[in-house]
Amino acid sequence: MILEAVKPGHFPIVASLICIPLIGVMGLILAGRERVRLMKGIALFATVSEAAFSLLLVSNFDAENGEMQFVEAHTWVSELGVSYQAGIDGLNLWLVVLSALLLMVLVISTGSVGNHQCRKTYFIRLLLLESAAIGAFVATDVFLFYVFWETALIPAYFLMGWEGNSSRRSAAATKCVLYNMAGGLFLLGGIVYLYFYYHSITGEYSCNLLHWYTMIIPGEVQPWLFLTFTIAFAVRIPLFPFHTWLPNAYTEASVGGRVVLGSIFLGMGCYGLLRFTLLLFPQAVTQYGHVVAFLAVFSLLYGGLVAVSQDDINRLLAYASVSSLGFAVLGICSGTVLGITGGVLQVINHGVVMAALFLMLDMLDRRCFTGTVGGSRGLWKTMPVFAFVFLIVCCGWMGVPGLSGFISVFLILLGGFRTNVWYVVFGAGGLVLVAIYGFGVLQRVFFGQGLDRKDRDGEDLSNREQCALLPIVILVFWIGLYPMTFVQPVETTVREMMQRVELKIKSASDSKAGDVGVPEAE
Amino acid sequence: MLNLMWIALLFPFLSAITNGFYGNRYSRQVVGLIACLGGFGPLMVSCRGWWDLVHAAPVDEWAREAVLWQWVPCDTISIDIGFLVDPLTLVLLLLVSSIAFLVQVYSLRYMERDEGFRRFCVELNLLIFFMLTLILANNFLLLFVGWQGLAFCTYLLIGFRRGDHDAAERSKTVFIVGRIADYGFLIALLLLAVIFGSLDFSSVLSAAPKLLPADGFAVTTITLLLFLGAAGKSAQIPLHIWLTDTRDAPLPAGALINTVTTVSAGVYLVLRFNVLYGMAPITLWVMAVTGVVTALYAAAIALTQFDIRKVLAYSSMSQFGLIFLACGTGAFAGGLYYLVIHAFAKTLLFLAAGGLMYSLEGEADMRRMGCSRVDLPWTHLCFVIGVFAIAGIGPFGGFLGLEPILWKAYGKNVWLWGGGVATLFLTVLYMLRALFLIFYGALRQRGRGGQSVKESPVLMIAVLAVLSVISIGVGWIGIPEALCGKDRFLWFVGSVFMGPRDFAGGGPLATVNVERFAGDALVNTELILAGIIIAVIAVGVGMAAFCYLLRPSLPGVISKRLGCLYRVFANEGYGTMIYRELFVEPVHQWSRWMARFIDEGVVEKSVVGMGRLIYALSAIGNRANSGSKEEDDT
Incomplete structure (x- = not known):
């Protein structure tokens, strides 16, 4: 019956996904500073119900339908054409689910860390970021998207910079925010241009992305717009050479900040690239997409290579992120259904695995693990469950087939073959590199002297921690062994999208031929 | 039953899961019993499958496929979790499961005192699980799952003693060298997917002759890349450096890795895609040359080593070189046959060496073993049988397996044949050297109150005995026709290696193997060559006896004379460096x-x-x- 109630049209499920965290934030603000259990309860309730709602979304999602579903539209500022428009399709479905699930995992796992004063603000920031990220994922109104896109920076900044007082920390946070805001300016410029351009051809103001999809942008402007959008998204993904904010951010952020940054925040960049550039600038993508693909291949090799020699585990993971999202961008730029589907899946995989790695390294941290090469500890004897889960996650990360990482990379490379063989030949080298640095991480964590059994620090995972990691392990296996669940909705949407892209290119070239014909007639 | 062969996979998997998650609640005996089921189950399933295949199915229907579920359905490509059963699969299934079962029974005693017994059981069963997956898969991608899983389990087993930092470093090498090889495999896989639009063996292999021009660029590239993968797995030059690291693994696991699991996975890849290889003569040449060079090189190294585990590991590498030589000359069935013979004999040797180390409290240096034949009569007997089987002495398997391979090599090129014979000569030398050093040298100082060295427990000896019997008997299954045999083995697996029925000219065997001789001349030549081989073996035995029994100081003098050359081999070719x-x-x-x-x-x-x-x-x-x-x- 609940399932019936949330059928599209009955219940604003997308809006409630944005609002639930905000309600949680309200509750947290109202809760007294000392009432720790209450605060934990509120945060847990908000994230769990968010996750439940996202799963409801999945169960009601029609995988055969490539159009926007659960569409909600309300006018906001009618004079400017700004409205609240949101919907779910194959591109953002899993990103929404991933954000909701990971936030739940994060709250379960880190709910009792740190001192009480920090707890309240920590939860508030997490929930705010969740709301903003999900808002950006579901928004189909460009103005709304931009608002959420930039709003996400604020809680991200505080998650990174506020919790410690060290100057390095706030410097890293400032760098991250300034970098992303600078990227955001490019995005804003592009959006404003398109906004007025849309007005100039239709005579009305609209920010609806679905409307924008229908307009044909002149071939000579497209590359420039493509450039501005790509720079904005490349900063957030991040692609070489815009990646230098990430290592600092990972190193200085708290664990919550790292998880949210790594798995959700970076995913927003890839999502933007997918949602905006392919359908808005199809010609520019076919012309210059290979430049981005080259950049992607370069950054996946570069990130992998630099990661090999990093002593600090967080810096290593930052470069690993650059490398694996390079794969995702390669897939997205391939312009094939296989590649794009693989790219979306790669973003999901990256999110799951990074979150798991950060959480587990944090669990070790709390048991006095130093995270640098010197401080290796043996874990098999004292923490077998931890060791097992860590092994599974690392294997998923390294693309061992049968686990999550492999399928997406396989699809990406297969899709990439259609564009340029050399990208694939070099890109596959990234898999060799991931084995090298992935084993670096495994080695650091696993080998060396065992922790003393009597030592309290060497306790195995608590029930709470096991609960937190269970969904991640399930996902790693599920995506690896039965990826159909995840691939199908994405594939349907992508295929529809690519058909529209083809149509657009065709009609654009037709009208261009007409344009050329007119001066001749004169 | 043939459609349900995938059930074999469940045994090792469930065994690993049960022991892994709940093993700490059970006693060691129960854990051991559960572990053994992981090998016993597949053995029973494959026996039943073999029975069904031979007795029930007509020869045309010897290849059966069963699909469990759709795995990666996306756009133009659809890949299933599906399994294929044909004679090749069955031979390997029987081989792997029987040896795995024996090794598991053996390690019940061998690993008894080890504190990581449960973990060992889990890892061993996982290794078997992935090997069975690799054998049973009906498409490239599922095969790749087993392929990587093997690398991973090998890594785990080599790093078994995790306190040792060196072992940790080395275990990393395995995985990374493996990844370099897998890189080749992956690219080949992508190329195949792009060209054929499918990764199922049946569709790829049946469409290959139509879609790819024989001896063309595409098929050569693909097969070379696949061979890169195979060479990495089977420890062929230059991707061999990980193999000696297997000595860090517990010895029974080392035996499995060196015979039927990781190392033979590479050969399986070549055997399975023999149709593709048959179309690419250049790759076959590369394979044959790599094989023969590896065989010689590894045999030379084995002659200079003193660690029994290293000698056996290099011996494996050398023997697999010969198997690749066989495949490179187009004698795929011969390669498979020798793989089977070698697997039993080499497992026997590994486990016998394990028995020695068990009795001698972990001593692995052959110079210091100095065992008495009186103290360890059974181990001695089994070791001798193993040595004879590998070295091709007497009526044991080795000779009967090697003879057809060398004959085929002669058909391709005399130098390949010469390399093979030289390898055989070195094999006789190093195997007998090991035997003489261990059992016929100066006796070891009896420590601790003059106790004599104790024979291994009965269970271990029983396993050795079973392996000895099989090693003696297995060679008789497929006596080549030239030696008045029936070649039943070739008859059984022939359908796999003849290629698709519509492949003109009788399959890849015919296209590759230029028939130089005809009729009686053919048989005569084969007999002459066999005679030469026997002579070479006899000379080898004589030399070994002279050098290591009669004049034990002679090898030292010779190695000094050789100087630099000897040092290269003694240091294992400086491979790691x-x-x-x-x-x-x-x-x-x-x-x-x-x-x-x-x-x-x-x-x-x-x-x-x-x-x-x-x-x-x-x-x-x-x-x-x-x-x-x-x-x-x-």
Whole structure:
């Protein structure tokens, strides 16, 4: 019956996904500073119900339908054409689910860390970021998207910079925010241009992305717009050479900040690239997409290579992120259904695995693990469950087939073959590199002297921690062994999208031929 | 039953899961019993499958497929979790499961005192699970699952004694060298997917002759890449350096890795895609040459080593070189046959060596073993049988397996044949050297009150005995026709290696193997060659007896004379060092250089510079602003 109630049209499920965290934030603000259990309860309730709602979304999602579903539209500022428009399709479905699930995992796992004063603000920031990220994922109104896109920076900044007082920390946070805001300016410029351009051809103001999809942008402007959008998204993904904010951010952020940054925040960049550039600038993508693909291949090799020699585990993971999202961008730029589907899946995989790695390294941290090469500890004897889960996650990360990482990379490379063989030949080298640095991480964590059994620090995972990691392990296996669940909705949407892209290119070239014909007639 | 062969996979998997998660609640005996089921189940299933295949199915229907579920359905490609059963699969299934079961029974006693017994059981069962997956898969991608899983389990087993930092470093090498090889495999897989639009063996292999021109660029590239993968798995030059690291694994696991699991996975890849290889003569040449070089090189190294585990590991590498030589000459069935013979004999030797180490409290240096034949009569007997089987002495398997291979090599090129015979000669030398050093040298000092060395427990001896019997008997299954046999083995697996029925000219065997001789002349030549081989073996036995029994000081003198050459082999060709200098160090240096110069130098500086520039501009503006203000004030 609940399932019936949330059928599209009955219940604003997308809006409630944005609002639930905000309600949680309200509750947290109202809760007294000392009432720790209450605060934990509120945060847990908000994230769990968010996750439940996202799963409801999945169960009601029609995988055969490539159009926007659960569409909600309300006018906001009618004079400017700004409205609240949101919907779910194959591109953002899993990103929404991933954000909701990971936030739940994060709250379960880190709910009792740190001192009480920090707890309240920590939860508030997490929930705010969740709301903003999900808002950006579901928004189909460009103005709304931009608002959420930039709003996400604020809680991200505080998650990174506020919790410690060290100057390095706030410097890293400032760098991250300034970098992303600078990227955001490019995005804003592009959006404003398109906004007025849309007005100039239709005579009305609209920010609806679905409307924008229908307009044909002149071939000579497209590359420039493509450039501005790509720079904005490349900063957030991040692609070489815009990646230098990430290592600092990972190193200085708290664990919550790292998880949210790594798995959700970076995913927003890839999502933007997918949602905006392919359908808005199809010609520019076919012309210059290979430049981005080259950049992607370069950054996946570069990130992998630099990661090999990093002593600090967080810096290593930052470069690993650059490398694996390079794969995702390669897939997205391939312009094939296989590649794009693989790219979306790669973003999901990256999110799951990074979150798991950060959480587990944090669990070790709390048991006095130093995270640098010197401080290796043996874990098999004292923490077998931890060791097992860590092994599974690392294997998923390294693309061992049968686990999550492999399928997406396989699809990406297969899709990439259609564009340029050399990208694939070099890109596959990234898999060799991931084995090298992935084993670096495994080695650091696993080998060396065992922790003393009597030592309290060497306790195995608590029930709470096991609960937190269970969904991640399930996902790693599920995506690896039965990826159909995840691939199908994405594939349907992508295929529809690519058909529209083809149509657009065709009609654009037709009208261009007409344009050329007119001066001749004169 | 043939459609349900995948059930074999469940046994090792469930066994690993049960022991892994709940094993700490059970006693060692129960854990051991559960572990053994992981090998016993597949053995029963494959026996039943073999029975069904031979007795029930007509020869045309010997290849059966069963699909469990759709795995990767996306756009133009659809890949299933599906399984294929044909004679090749069945032979390997029987081989792997029987040896795995025996090794598991053996390790019940061998690993008894080890504190990591449960973990060992889990890892061993996982290893078997992935090997069975690899054998049973009906498409490239599922095969790749088993392929990588094997590398992973090998890594786990080599790093079994995790306290040892060196072992940890080495176990990493296995996986990374494996990844380099897998790189070739992956690219080949992608190429196949793009060309054929499918990764199922049946569709790829049946469409290959139509879609790919024989001896064309595409098929050569694909097969070379696949061979890169196979060479990495089967420890062929230059991707062999990981093999000796297997000595860090517990010995029974080392035996499995060196015979029927990891190392033979590479050969399986070649055997399975024999149709493709048959179409690419260049690859076959590369394979044959690599095989023969590896065989000689490894045999030479084995002759200089003193660690019994290293001798056996290099011996495996050398024997697999011969198997690749066989495949390279188009004698795929012969390669498979020798794989089977070698697997039993080599497992026997490994386990016998394990028995020795068990009795001698972990001593692995052959010079210090000095065992008495009286103290360890059974181990001695089994070791002798193993040595004879590998060295091709007497009526044991080795000779009967090697003879057809060398004959085929002769058909391709005399030099290949010469290399093979030289390898055989070295094999006789190093195997007998090991035997004489261990059992016929000076007796070991009896420590601790003159106790004599105790024979291994009954269970271990029983396993050795079973393996000995099989080693003696297995060679008789497929006596080549030239030696008045029936070649039943070739008859059984023939349908796999003849290629698709519509492949003109009788399949890849015929296209590759140029029939130089005809009729009686053919048989006569084969008999003459067999005679030469027997003579070479006899000379080898004589020399070994002279060098290591009658004049034990002679080998030292000879090695001094050889000087530099000897040092190269004694140091295992400096393989690890070369690998480190050529691959590990450059990657790390590049990595450091890029991190320091490009990342922190160029990119980061320009970003910070941009920030500084803005500050500077703002300062200028500020000054201008305040300057004008001051003017106003004055």
